[in-house]
Amino acid sequence: MTLVTDTAVKALLDSTTTTQVRPRYEGSNICTWIGFKHVNYLVEEAVLDHFRQAGLPARALYEEHGLGLDIVSIDSRILHAFHMDDIADAEVVPWTPRDAEGPAATIGFKVTIQFERNGEIHKAVTSKVRVSLRIDTYLEAAGEVPAELARFAVATLGDDLEREAPAAAPAEEEILASLTAGQNAYAWKWNIPYPYCHFTERIQMSGYLRLMEEGKDRFVADRGISIKTLLDDRRWIPVVPRSDIRILDEALMEEDLYTVYTVEEVFKDFTYTSRMDFYVLRDGKLVKTATGRIVHGYAVIENRRDWSLVNFDQRVVDAINGVPQA
The missing domain is CATH 3.10.129.10 (Hotdog Thioesterase)
Structure with missing residues (x-):
């Protein structure tokens, strides 16, 4: 048949x-x-x-x-x-x-x-x-x-899609710094393992979703307000009302993936939007393979069943905006 x-x-x-x-x-x-x-x-x-x-x-x-x-x-x-x-x-x-x-x-x-x-x-x-x-x-x-x-x-x-033209890359040890220069951003390099891939060779959508979650975790830890820190201090947890991600090109198993998490907007001390961009280094050029955005807020745990949204306090706003902590 x-x-x-x-x-x-x-x-x-x-x-x-x-x-x-x-x-x-x-x-x-x-x-x-x-x-x-x-x-x-x-x-x-x-x-x-x-x-x-x-x-x-x-x-x-x-x-x-x-x-x-x-x-x-x-x-x-x-x-x-x-x-x-x-x-x-x-x-x-x-x-x-x-x-x-x-x-x-x-x-x-x-x-x-x-x-x-x-x-x-x-x-x-x-x-x-x-x-x-x-x-x-x-x-x-x-x-x-x-x-x-x-x-x-x-x-x-x-x-x-009409892809962005690949950009000439600086020396490999300078790539992360170049991707975050002048931005309220955090970046890291990561080698793509096979559990994130499918059809034998390329990272799949669920892999990018896992990286979006990891990006949030890495960013807040870098800013001194890690997930566990706010859980222990005030029972705050991150919540996500919206996310989007789009594949622009292919990223292959065991390639190095450069991920950039950039804060774009803080809205009324209630949510903030971050963009995530993903690159691989090929033939001396940076190729963007995916891009997306994620909107985050915070909620306070009221009991084992319920939570409610909260406004950011100054400590969290400063951390998100990259203001040095006292």
Whole structure:
């Protein structure tokens, strides 16, 4: 039986699907609340299940046609907190213009996740997602891409974008300093391990989400207000109402990845927005492979079940803004 048919592609691009999702135990790090990374994992799972329900599961697309299903952008708003053991309904609505042409078009979806709590339905997450089908050439020459999916098949992730021209890099030991010069920023170098990758060679979206979470952790620790410091001092925890991340190019297993966390705006002492940019060094030039933003606030733990949002005090504002601590 042929995997890729007009019927399957029509279902993929036109049909709305729903699936039940449940956050993983790993995502409950403080009390029983689920962090933004694992909320985005739920969005990812809903999109993957949409492909399954259309009859085009990721495994078969790769094994039969050499097409790697890559989420290349995800923009999520978190409206209600998930708790451990919550079961939610995720609705996936295709969001791909019918007139999208060319081999670099992406497949788009709008995802809404809601759950019931105490007899009331809560819209918990809204998200916009883009998917590319990456033609695999690592193991063997790729076969012919099915005509029905050809406009979504790309030779390299980010082929649908006008990429920034790679910048000439300074001496390797000076790269981090050059990326943060004149900015309210923190940067680090990291070698990409295989658990962050998929389809044998490249970092996947979930890997970037893990790095976004790590970026926050590294930044506040560097500024003297680490996660544990504020937990111990005042029972404050970071909360994320919005995050987005977009893949611009490919970052490969065991390449060095340079990650820059830059504070862009502090809004009314209540939230702050940081941009995260990711680079690899190739042929003496810095290539930006992904970019995203994350909005953070703080909440105070009231008990093992409840928390409430708080305004930043001067110590936290100064730390975020890079004002030297007394």
